[in-house]
Amino acid sequence: xxxxxxxxxxxxxxxxxYGPHLAxxxxxxxVAAGEIVGxxxxxxxxxxxTLKILAGFLAPSAGTARINGYDCxxxxxxxxxxxxxVPENVAIYPDLTVTQFLRFAARAKGxxxxxxxxxxxRVLAACGLDDVRGKLVAALSKGYRQRLGLAQALLNQPxxxxxxxxxxxxxxxxxxxxxxxIKDLEGAHTVMLSSHILPEVSQLCHRVIIINRGxxxxxxxxxxxxxQLGRGSRVVMTVTGPADQVExxxxxxxxxxxxxxxxGGKYLxxxxxxxxxxxxxxxxxxxxxxxxxxxxAQEFTLEDVFLNLVTxxxx
Amino acid sequence: MTQIRGWLAVVRKELTVYFGTPIFYxxxxxxxxxxxxxxxxxxxxxxxxxxxxxQQAGNPQVAAQLNPQQMIYRxxxxxxxxxxxxxxxxxxxxxxxxxxxxxTAELLFTYPLTDWAVIAGKFGAALLVYLILLAFTFSYSxxxxxxxxxxxxxxxxxxxxxxxxxxxxxxxGLFASSLTENQIVAGVVAFALLLLFWIIGWVQELGxxxxxxxxxxxxxxxxxxxxxxxVIDTRDLxxxxxxxxxxxxxxxxxxxxxxxxx
Numbered sequence: 093x094x095x096x097x098x099x100x101x102x103x104x105x106x107x108x109x110y111g112p113h114l115a116x117x118x119x120x121x122x123v124a125a126g127e128i129v130g131x132x133x134x135x136x137x138x139x140x141x142t143l144k145i146l147a148g149f150l151a152p153s154a155g156t157a158r159i160n161g162y163d164c165x166x167x168x169x170x171x172x173x174x175x176x177x178v179p180e181n182v183a184i185y186p187d188l189t190v191t192q193f194l195r196f197a198a199r200a201k202g203x204x205x206x207x208x209x210x211x212x213x214r215v216l217a218a219c220g221l222d223d224v225r226g227k228l229v230a231a232l233s234k235g236y237r238q239r240l241g242l243a244q245a246l247l248n249q250p251x252x253x254x255x256x257x258x259x260x261x262x263x264x265x266x267x268x269x270x271x272x273x274i275k276d277l278e279g280a281h282t283v284m285l286s287s288h289i290l291p292e293v294s295q296l297c298h299r300v301i302i303i304n305r306g307x308x309x310x311x312x313x314x315x316x317x318x319x320q321l322g323r324g325s326r327v328v329m330t331v332t333g334p335a336d337q338v339e340x341x342x343x344x345x346x347x348x349x350x351x352x353x354x355x356g357g358k359y360l361x362x363x364x365x366x367x368x369x370x371x372x373x374x375x376x377x378x379x380x381x382x383x384x385x386x387x388x389a390q391e392f393t394l395e396d397v398f399l400n401l402v403t404x405x406x407x
Numbered sequence: 408m409t410q411i412r413g414w415l416a417v418v419r420k421e422l423t424v425y426f427g428t429p430i431f432y433x434x435x436x437x438x439x440x441x442x443x444x445x446x447x448x449x450x451x452x453x454x455x456x457x458x459x460x461x462q463q464a465g466n467p468q469v470a471a472q473l474n475p476q477q478m479i480y481r482x483x484x485x486x487x488x489x490x491x492x493x494x495x496x497x498x499x500x501x502x503x504x505x506x507x508x509x510x511t512a513e514l515l516f517t518y519p520l521t522d523w524a525v526i527a528g529k530f531g532a533a534l535l536v537y538l539i540l541l542a543f544t545f546s547y548s549x550x551x552x553x554x555x556x557x558x559x560x561x562x563x564x565x566x567x568x569x570x571x572x573x574x575x576x577x578x579x580g581l582f583a584s585s586l587t588e589n590q591i592v593a594g595v596v597a598f599a600l601l602l603l604f605w606i607i608g609w610v611q612e613l614g615x616x617x618x619x620x621x622x623x624x625x626x627x628x629x630x631x632x633x634x635x636x637x638v639i640d641t642r643d644l645x646x647x648x649x650x651x652x653x654x655x656x657x658x659x660x661x662x663x664x665x666x667x668x669x
Contacts, residue, residue, distance in 0.1 A: 147517045149516055149517050149666070151667050170519075172519040177513075179510070179514065182514070183510030183511045183513065183514070184511065185509075188420070188423060188424070192423055196419065196423075199412055199416030200515075202409040202412065244514070
């Protein structure tokens with residue numbers, strides 16, 4: 093995080109017990125204004141608990157969480173005024189229509205009486221809810237309900253949005269729509285979203301915080317995490333040549349840590365941290381008179397990183 | 408100012424739910440059916456008795472008892488008080504319990520509303536629903552007032568009693584609803600507590616001495632009786648208002664504790 097940027101979320105030593113069960117343990121992180129941060133972790137890692145504390149719904153057992161400079165426990169009202177929150181599987185009053193609910197939410201969030209109609213109209217349009225504005229919430233599909241959850245969070249333009257698993261339980265086309273909606277929020281809002289879907293986080297977020305068993309195990313940009321924690325880089329190459337010679341020849345290149353033959357002349361070459369192997373690998377193939385059909389660098393995916401971290405923790 | 412707007416937002420939301428679902432119509436129908444039945448039978452009874460008194464003539468004791476306040480309204484208010492014990496749990500059991508059960512509490516309590524705005528909003532909406540029902544029963548008196556002379560002062564005192572008693576019962580019902588996420592449990596607890604506060608004064612009649620009079624002072628029935636006789640006593644007013652504040656306060660503490668226990 094850039095120090096010159098304003099801090100939106102500041103969490104220190106945050107701990108939460110449910111009875112004897114420790115859900116979140118001494119969490120510490122910061123989020124700068126304007127960032128989109130992904131909160132990643134397996135089920136039960138403490139993501140939802142942390143977000144509920146940030147949203148002012150739960151009080152921590154120890155430690156502090158500050159939003160926009162306000163303490164989440166002692167200055168709960170200004171905190172709640174600065175954020176829009178979409179809980180996991182957002183529950184909305186089934187007996188109200190979409191418009192009735194948004195009007196209620198707007199008033200509750202302190203939108204001025206004369207701005208109320210315009211503001212609800214704005215979020216209805218932004219979330220693609222115009223077609224269902226007169227429908228009862230009970231009659232909405234899950235995708236629309238999720239959009240309505242996002243719409244109420246956007247009311248009164250809060251600087252911070254907290255989204256707990258915003259795409260859970262949606263079908264693939266709805267997921268794409270919701271992701272696009274979140275992507276459109278970039279710049280105007282700071283967004284903290286939790287997910288256990290890795291591609292989602294790597295697509296949407298500037299930074300990822302990985303949490304496991306209530307503790308942070310990594311925090312960086314998706315690219316950096318892939319690079320640093322993926323332990324070096326990988327190159328995929330397809331070579332036509334005698335298999336028994338190609339593999340040792342590639343292995344002999346300086347910096348190569350491992351060569352895996354994947355059959356059909358395809359090789360996966362892993363290098364130590366920071367080594368760019370492609371020129372040397374190409375040269376080896378060409379000087380031996382073999383044909384090089386394919387040569388490309390392959391990033392470690394966030395999935396690899398995540399599994400690495402989580403399994404390391406567990407072992 | 409924003410909290411007043413927030414409070415009004417909660418009132419409007421709750422009223423939309425009351426009027427958008429069958430709760431209001433069904434409870435209202437049966438409440439008015441019963442109230443209408445008792446009013447009608449009281450009027451008929453009053454009619455018969457005064458007809459007989461007119462025929463016999465000259466019994467001053469009977470004549471003193473023969474006025475609409477004594478013959479129609481006192482028994483009507485007494486019976487409406489008892490109907491309230493049954494009616495109130497149906498009005499209040501949903502208020503907090505359903506928010507918790509369905510998960511909407513998570514949105515409601517992360518909006519910038521104080522706990523008081525939420526509690527006063529829900530209480531206000533329930534009270535308004537009750538006042539609407541009560542207003543219908545007042546129409547009986549307006550019609551009766553066209554054909555006979557009524558003591559509007561004592562009638563007003565009786566209605567003030569009903570309003571305060573209803574508000575007291577609603578505050579207790581709201582508290583019961585904040586204790587659980589199960590509406591049925593909330594309703595049963597509200598009914599049991601209301602019944603307890605209704606009959607707690609009976610201990611005194613069993614000769615329980617000083618303690619008995621304390622119990623009597625705690626009884627809703629005891630304080631309501633003065634109103635039904637057309638008497639407005641400050642002690643009864645203070646009792647009702649304190650009762651309402653006490654249970655709204657307990658509801659607030661209950662909501663606050665949720666944040667810590669969860």
